[in-house]
Amino acid sequence: AQTVTQSQPEMSVQEAETVTLSCTYDTSESDYYLFWYKQPPSRQMILVIRQEAYKQQNATENRFSVNFQKAAKSFSLKISDSQLGDAAMYFCAYRSEGRGTASKLTFGTGTRLQVTL
Amino acid sequence: DGGITQSPKYLFRKEGQNVTLSCEQNLNHDAMYWYRQDPGQGLRLIYYSQIVNDFQKGDIAEGYSVSREKKESFPLTVTSAQKNPTAFYLCASSIDDWRGDTQYFGPGTRLTVL
Numbered sequence: 416a417q418t419v420t421q422s423q424p425e426m427s428v429q430e431a432e433t434v435t436l437s438c439t440y441d442t443s444e445s446d447y448y449l450f451w452y453k454q455p456p457s458r459q460m461i462l463v464i465r466q467e468a469y470k471q472q473n474a475t476e477n478r479f480s481v482n483f484q485k486a487a488k489s490f491s492l493k494i495s496d497s498q499l500g501d502a503a504m505y506f507c508a509y510r511s512e513g514r515g516t517a518s519k520l521t522f523g524t525g526t527r528l529q530v531t532l
Numbered sequence: 533d534g535g536i537t538q539s540p541k542y543l544f545r546k547e548g549q550n551v552t553l554s555c556e557q558n559l560n561h562d563a564m565y566w567y568r569q570d571p572g573q574g575l576r577l578i579y580y581s582q583i584v585n586d587f588q589k590g591d592i593a594e595g596y597s598v599s600r601e602k603k604e605s606f607p608l609t610v611t612s613a614q615k616n617p618t619a620f621y622l623c624a625s626s627i628d629d630w631r632g633d634t635q636y637f638g639p640g641t642r643l644t645v646l
Contacts, residue, residue, distance in 0.1 A: 418573070448632035449646025460575075460622060460637035467632060506574055510632055515580065516588050518563065518629040 417442045419509050421523035428497045429531050435482075436492045436526045439508030446512040448492045449483065450520065454504040463505070466490065494528075502530045535559065536638035538623050543643045545610070545617065553608045553641045556615075556624035561636075563629040564606040568592060569620040569640075581606055582629050610643060618645045 418441045428434035440449070451463040466474045466483050473481050478498075482491045494501055504527050508520040536557045538610055545551045555564065563582050567575035577590030581600040595614025606625075610617045622640045626633040 450634070452637075457639065458620060458642075459639045460624075462634060462636065465632075465634055508574075510635075512630075512632065514629045515582065516577065516590055518626075518633075519565065519577040519580065519590060520575065520624075520635060522566075522576075524572060531585055 417444075417447075417509050417521050419507055419521050419523040421507055423524050423526045424524075425529070427529040427531060428494070428501075430497055430499060432497055433493060433495045434497055435509075436494075436505050436528065438450065438490045440488050440490065440507075440509050441512075442509065445509060445513060448510040448512075449481075450508040450510065451479070451481070451490075451492045452506045452522075453501075454506060454525070457485060457501070460506070461469065464492065478509045483487070489528070497530050499530050499532075502528055504528075534593075536623060536625055536636060538621075538638040538641050540641060541639070543641055545643060545645050547645060548612045550609055550611050551643065553610070553621055553623075553643070555606045555608065555638060556604055557606075557623075557625045557638075558604060559625060559627075559636070560603075561625035561627050563626045563633065563635075564600070565624040565626075565635060566590075566598065566606070566608045567622045567624065569622060575622060578608065580624070580629075617643055619643060 554556035566578040623638040624635040
């Protein structure tokens, strides 16, 4: 079974600075997908960024980018120019290539990000 | 506006009662999921459905039941057999269940057992 580990329960960053959230995963599969979701105080899960394992190029979405290291099974999220609205829980998630219940997302335990003035 | 709606936002249940959580989507997605979130943990899959009248148990299906009579709707019933139902419940959907289709989430329902 796949596992996802987020070793930083809490992180803090000053507004306009850059912060990196860590995620490692364990899998024996070669094809899979990785996601970062954001959960603000409203508790709705919002997709931040997605990475396909077969793509070597790191995904970027505006101020959000990832550092995907397939061999090391590492998938970190970098937030540039942090804003107060970035304060939330961030979850790293793994999705198998499979169908049916294998299409489920496997989540880490989350990192709470605080943004200070 | 396309999206996923869940109701109610907060739900209180007495011991021994069954309650039903609603999930509706107008995204024309085939695949729908129910996840449970407990404090300090990530989400865990309860049930999954890819087409109408078909669904599969996830990792923690005991004490839960679902139906999929319409493509747009995937209600979750928390039965009295669920020993510890207090949690946050999230419904998600995706276009299909292959090629890593992204799952989009509803706003969630907070269930508390009194």
